[in-house]
Amino acid sequence: MKVLAITLWVLLFFILKNTKFVVCVGICRENEQRALETLKKEIHNLSDIPSSWIVGKDCCVWEGVVCNNLTRHVIELHLGYVTRHEEIERGMFYYWNEYTYPRINSLEWLPSLSSLENLEMESVDLSKANEWLQVINMLPSLVDLRLYNCSLHHITPLLDYHNFSSLKSLDLSENLNLNSSVPKWVFNLPNLVSLDLNYCNFTGPFPDGPVNLSSLTTFKASGNPFNCRLPKWLFDLNNLEHLELRYGGIEGAIQSKSGNITKLKYLDLFLNNLNSTIPNWLYQCKDLESLFLGRNRLEGTVSSLISNLSSIIRIDLFDNMLSGKLPNVIGKLGKLGDLDLSNNLFEGDISELFNVRSNFLSVGLRNTSFLSTLSLHNNKLTGALPESVGQLSMLEDFTISNNRLEGAVTESHFSKLTHLWYFYASRNNLTLKVSRNWIPSFQATIIKIGGWNIGPLFPMWLRTQKKISEVDISNCGIQGEVPTWFWKLSSQIDFLNISHNQFVGEVPIISIDEQSGFPLMYLASNNFSGQIPLISSNVRELDLSNNSLSKGLSNFLCEAKNGSYELKILNLGGNDLSEEIPDCWMNWPELTVVILRDNNLIGSLPRSMEVLSSLLSLDLRRNRLNGPFPSSLENCTKLHKIDLAENEFIGKLPSWLGMRFPTLIVLILRSNKFDGELPQELCHLKDLQILDLANNTFVGIIPRCIGNLSAMVKGKKEMEDDVEINYSFYYGTLIESAMVTTKGNMYQYDTILALFTSMDMSSNNLSGDIPISVTRLVGLRSFNLSKNNLTGKIPNDIGDMKVLESVDLSENQLYGQIPQSFSSLSTLSYLNLSDNYLSGMIPLSTQLQSFDPTSFQGNKLYGLPLLVNCSSDGNIPNHKHEDEESDKDEVDWFYISMAIGFALSFWGVCGSLLFKRSWRHAYFRFLDRSWEMLLAKLPVC
Ligand SMILES: *[C@@H]1O[C@H](CO)[C@@H](O)[C@H](O)[C@H]1NC(C)=O
Numbered sequence: 001m002k003v004l005a006i007t008l009w010v011l012l013f014f015i016l017k018n019t020k021f022v023v024c025v026g027i028c029r030e031n032e033q034r035a036l037e038t039l040k041k042e043i044h045n046l047s048d049i050p051s052s053w054i055v056g057k058d059c060c061v062w063e064g065v066v067c068n069n070l071t072r073h074v075i076e077l078h079l080g081y082v083t084r085h086e087e088i089e090r091g092m093f094y095y096w097n098e099y100t101y102p103r104i105n106s107l108e109w110l111p112s113l114s115s116l117e118n119l120e121m122e123s124v125d126l127s128k129a130n131e132w133l134q135v136i137n138m139l140p141s142l143v144d145l146r147l148y149n150c151s152l153h154h155i156t157p158l159l160d161y162h163n164f165s166s167l168k169s170l171d172l173s174e175n176l177n178l179n180s181s182v183p184k185w186v187f188n189l190p191n192l193v194s195l196d197l198n199y200c201n202f203t204g205p206f207p208d209g210p211v212n213l214s215s216l217t218t219f220k221a222s223g224n225p226f227n228c229r230l231p232k233w234l235f236d237l238n239n240l241e242h243l244e245l246r247y248g249g250i251e252g253a254i255q256s257k258s259g260n261i262t263k264l265k266y267l268d269l270f271l272n273n274l275n276s277t278i279p280n281w282l283y284q285c286k287d288l289e290s291l292f293l294g295r296n297r298l299e300g301t302v303s304s305l306i307s308n309l310s311s312i313i314r315i316d317l318f319d320n321m322l323s324g325k326l327p328n329v330i331g332k333l334g335k336l337g338d339l340d341l342s343n344n345l346f347e348g349d350i351s352e353l354f355n356v357r358s359n360f361l362s363v364g365l366r367n368t369s370f371l372s373t374l375s376l377h378n379n380k381l382t383g384a385l386p387e388s389v390g391q392l393s394m395l396e397d398f399t400i401s402n403n404r405l406e407g408a409v410t411e412s413h414f415s416k417l418t419h420l421w422y423f424y425a426s427r428n429n430l431t432l433k434v435s436r437n438w439i440p441s442f443q444a445t446i447i448k449i450g451g452w453n454i455g456p457l458f459p460m461w462l463r464t465q466k467k468i469s470e471v472d473i474s475n476c477g478i479q480g481e482v483p484t485w486f487w488k489l490s491s492q493i494d495f496l497n498i499s500h501n502q503f504v505g506e507v508p509i510i511s512i513d514e515q516s517g518f519p520l521m522y523l524a525s526n527n528f529s530g531q532i533p534l535i536s537s538n539v540r541e542l543d544l545s546n547n548s549l550s551k552g553l554s555n556f557l558c559e560a561k562n563g564s565y566e567l568k569i570l571n572l573g574g575n576d577l578s579e580e581i582p583d584c585w586m587n588w589p590e591l592t593v594v595i596l597r598d599n600n601l602i603g604s605l606p607r608s609m610e611v612l613s614s615l616l617s618l619d620l621r622r623n624r625l626n627g628p629f630p631s632s633l634e635n636c637t638k639l640h641k642i643d644l645a646e647n648e649f650i651g652k653l654p655s656w657l658g659m660r661f662p663t664l665i666v667l668i669l670r671s672n673k674f675d676g677e678l679p680q681e682l683c684h685l686k687d688l689q690i691l692d693l694a695n696n697t698f699v700g701i702i703p704r705c706i707g708n709l710s711a712m713v714k715g716k717k718e719m720e721d722d723v724e725i726n727y728s729f730y731y732g733t734l735i736e737s738a739m740v741t742t743k744g745n746m747y748q749y750d751t752i753l754a755l756f757t758s759m760d761m762s763s764n765n766l767s768g769d770i771p772i773s774v775t776r777l778v779g780l781r782s783f784n785l786s787k788n789n790l791t792g793k794i795p796n797d798i799g800d801m802k803v804l805e806s807v808d809l810s811e812n813q814l815y816g817q818i819p820q821s822f823s824s825l826s827t828l829s830y831l832n833l834s835d836n837y838l839s840g841m842i843p844l845s846t847q848l849q850s851f852d853p854t855s856f857q858g859n860k861l862y863g864l865p866l867l868v869n870c871s872s873d874g875n876i877p878n879h880k881h882e883d884e885e886s887d888k889d890e891v892d893w894f895y896i897s898m899a900i901g902f903a904l905s906f907w908g909v910c911g912s913l914l915f916k917r918s919w920r921h922a923y924f925r926f927l928d929r930s931w932e933m934l935l936a937k938l939p940v941c
Pocket residue numbers: 069070
């Protein structure tokens with residue numbers, strides 16, 4: 001665009017130079033001449049004033065100045081052009097850093113140009129010209145005012161009168177600091193045709209109206225924090241053709257009634273919070289070419305009336321909550337080039353889109369389909385892929401991943417797809433049925449068909465794809481060895497996912513061309529054996545988990561010859577690796593995630609791990625590692641997770657553990673041989689959400705400061721943070737997870753990890769009482785101090801911990817009554833207080849009485865649900881446990897989450913670019929994921 005604009009300027013320059021000025025020497029009016037000479041003096045920071053700007057020489061021949069040849073008045077002033085033309089002529093493109101904008105501090109000379117019709121000062125710094133508006137308001141003939149990127153920071157909200165009645169075009173865009181609402185006078189310009197307010201930091205609301213903008217055809221106001229509803233008058237602007245209001249926090253409805261807005265060609269309301277249905281009037285806009293309503297919360301269906309939009313080229317409705325059947329458009333809308341309906345709730349047969357029942361398809365598609373992008377990712381579409389897809393000869397980007405499509409996909413589905421470039425179709429129940437020597441008509445760069453039924457034989461046709469750079473054939477039921485040609489092909493590959501098949505054999509050296517960028521290799525959950533393969537230094541992510549790799553890590557880690565590796569993610573969990581971890585980590589300084597869990601590694605952690613200063617996640621669970629808490633981690637200060645569970649670590653916890661990891665979220669030291677007292681410093685771990693010290697031999701008291709663990713106070717609820725902690729370049733490929741023991745079971749938390757909080761110190765030798773400060777942890781969900789020697793009473797205010805779901809204080813020596821406040825723990829679904837010295841009556845609440853009597857046994861308690869009736873006042877209500885069943889009926893969605901981790905999307909190309917979501921969306925995401933999980937559980941395809 002910029003280049004085009006510049007080209008046009010240059011062109012204009014020649015036109016002006018060659019036509020206008022040659023004949024008109026000496027016509028400039030004297031006062032206007034003086035005004036322009038003043039202007040010349042006012043221009044700061046400009047290295048070259050144009051050579052034609054000579055004091056005393058007729059100003060009508062000055063570059064950028066246009067005079068009327070009859071009245072001799074200056075009618076146009078193109079300052080932006082003038083101040084930049086030298087650079088343009090020298091071919092310098094100054095847009096970003098180096099260029100300092102010319103500055104004009106005073107516009108007092110301007111009113112002298114009383115006939116000015118066209119004033120353009122693009123990218124001239126007017127930040128010091130505070131009076132700019134008042135001065136410009138003295139130009140009664142102004143038609144076209146262009147103040148793009150002029151560093152304006154103040155705009156007068158009210159003008160006593162305004163002279164802009166002839167204004168047709170007003171451009172104030174990219175004055176990023178206007179910081180006010182749009183001034184009222186802007187809405188009272190009856191001749192205005194074009195209004196551009198993009199990126200001005202204008203706030204809402206808009207005036208209620210009525211407004212006087214009856215000539216307006218173009219209205220742009222994207223990127224302003226309006227945070228208000230759409231003004232009612234907006235869709236009554238009969239002449240509106242181009243409306244751009246993206247990314248403005250616009251909320252509420254797109255009004256269902258509009259006046260006569262039938263001329264609309266371009267409607268862009270992308271990335272707001274609109275939550276209505278798509279209004280019917282929109283389908284009447286026969287001239288509409290571009291429709292961008294993506295990333296809102298629109299609901300309802302897409303009407304079949306959409307086929308009225310005979311001019312439409314782009315339809316973007318992605319990331320809304322639209323439902324119902326797919327609109328039947330392909331073959332009807334002959335100009336349609338892009339259709340993006342992904343991330344909605346569309347259901348029904350995918351063939352709706354193609355209207356196979358009518359004959360339209362064969363007629364309509366053959367020559368007229370310009371469709372180049374079709375994206376239906378992440379809906380609930382069913383049925384078989386219609387063969388007519390293969391007729392979309394212009395299709396380049398075809399995305400149907402994450403649906404419920406089933407049936408066979410054959411060669412004819414691709415027969416004319418000669419332009420296919422991106423094919424995203426993972427996670428459907430589709431079966432590829434092509435001949436063994438199929439030669440596809442396309443040369444794609446991205447092919448993602450994870451989860452399809454393809455095996456048991458290797459898909460030989462991949463060999464024909466010479467431009468391939470991303471392949472996902474995970475979970476496709478392919479067996480046997482990976483052919484040598486494929487390993488060779490993979491040398492040009494950026495992203496390879498062949499995980500969850502039944503591949504055997506050794507993985508050869510993974511050597512990737514330097515120009516392939518930073519490859520990601522996912523080979524997990526197969527039956528690969530032998531040693532860990534060597535990799536080339538540019539590999540970024542390597543996942544070989546859950547295979548049968550054996551021997552030690554030495555060969556792999558210590559191989560580095562020249563320079564160091566770029567590897568960020570290393571997952572070797574779930575193999576048969578043995579021996580000690582070698583002291584070769586100095587070659588791997590970029591590592592952020594190291595997963596070695598579930599192997600047979602022995603020895604202590606080597607010193608060289610101290611170079612891993614970027615490490616975010618360390619999982620060594622279930623090996624036979626020993627030694628004290630590894631001091632080599634002292635420099636890994638960015639860690640989010642440390643999981644050393646089920647090893648043979650010994651000794652006291654160092655006090656620096658609490659001081660060196662300010663962002664630690666997960667600390668799991670369960671089932672080791674740690675001992676000694678718990679350091680006070682643990683309380684400094686302000687981000688800690690999961691603390692698991694269970695099954696060690698810690699002694700002494702629980703630190704009194706434990707109530708300072710602020711992440712357990714807040715929960716993550718109030719934070720506008722993403723709920724997942726993503727590590728992979730591909731959003732969702734590797735997210736942080738933690739094994740958490742709660743409610744008497746172990747679960748894997750990943751997608752909702754950021755929402756969970758747990759403290760487990762069970763099975764130690766802790767003594768003393770439960771610190772009262774614990775009750776400050778009002779964001780804690782799971783709390784387990786069982787099997788210690790704790791004495792004293794349960795803190796009275798335990799009822800303040802409103803989100804507790806699981807409480808286990810069993811097998812201690814607690815005494816006294818169960819605090820009355822317990823009855824306010826309405827989310828409690830697991831409780832074990834057994835085997836203490838508790839006494840008195842169990843407080844009444846629907847919740848407490850619904851637990852099994854074993855939750856209370858081994859105490860001196862009475863009252864329901866215990867059967868022993870030793871009531872002193874004989875006044876125990878005798879109701880049955882009505883709630884017993886309802887408790888079980890509740891979907892335990894935390895439980896469901898444990899299986900989800902594997903089924904994550906490799907699709908998220910754009911995902912990582914998208915904006916952070918608040919935790920409130922977690923639930924919806926979770927629903928998304930949970931059906932993915934169901935898909936992942938399908939019988940191996
Ligand atoms: C003056 O300019 C107008 C267009 O602006 C043009 O049509 C006309 O021929 C010009 N007259 C002279 C005398 O150059």
